[in-house]
Amino acid sequence: MAKFVAICFWMLVAIVSIHAKPASPDADATITKQEQEVNPDGSFSYAFETSNGIKASASSTDGAKIIGEYSYTGPDGVLYMVRYVADETGFHPEGAHIPK
Template sequence: MFSKLVSLVFIPSGCTISKRVFFPLIQIVLSALVAISLAAPQKRFTPGGLESQAVILSQDQNLEPNGAYSYRYETSNGISAQQTSFDGANGAGDYSYTGPDGVQYRVQYTADTYGFQPQGAHLPVEPPVPDHVLKGLEDIRRSPPKDPGFNLAALDATIARLRNTLG
């Protein structure tokens, strides 16, 4: 039924084009139209309100010749941050912001050779370490490997961090 309707509407009488050629051609054209309409650029989200109109209320930065630095800033939409580094590689600081739920969040952190270590009331905390894991690490500490690449300070820091999870 559809092929008769298409041939009545699209194929003029007396046309020498065969239906075997015409129908695949129609499918290709319709597929191309669908693809073009789906590939059209989507509307982009442009934030409005406080975020797009925030201004810097205060800003301060200090850079020392030895690489030490500090900075702090505060914006009109409730964002504030500060960080200090005494050697240019390790830093500590905090930042705060108002979440989408209207709550003010504050994160304190250190960033050093052990990575970025954030703390905040809203962040999950590490669960207590199982006793057998801590005991195994302490055994390694008592008789460390003879490998020159073994980092005893890192092991000590890990043991101290895991002890803190015990409360």
């Protein structure tokens, strides 16, 4: 279960970092807000915001199904918002920019 949470977190980090340009001001971004709660029963929640406008949050009541969202401003200046469910069937993102 903890491995599943870690994999989902690093997938999120990878997705967000794909859109960052090397040597940009984003390279100096800092975390401005961070909250997390991890419980013995496997439930958890986390949220963070960065100085360059990235926001992410996720939670799970049982550790098996994670519901979350993240947003960032792309290189084109557009704010991208993604909501997702990650469970035993995979990662299921939804967003205005994601084909259905």
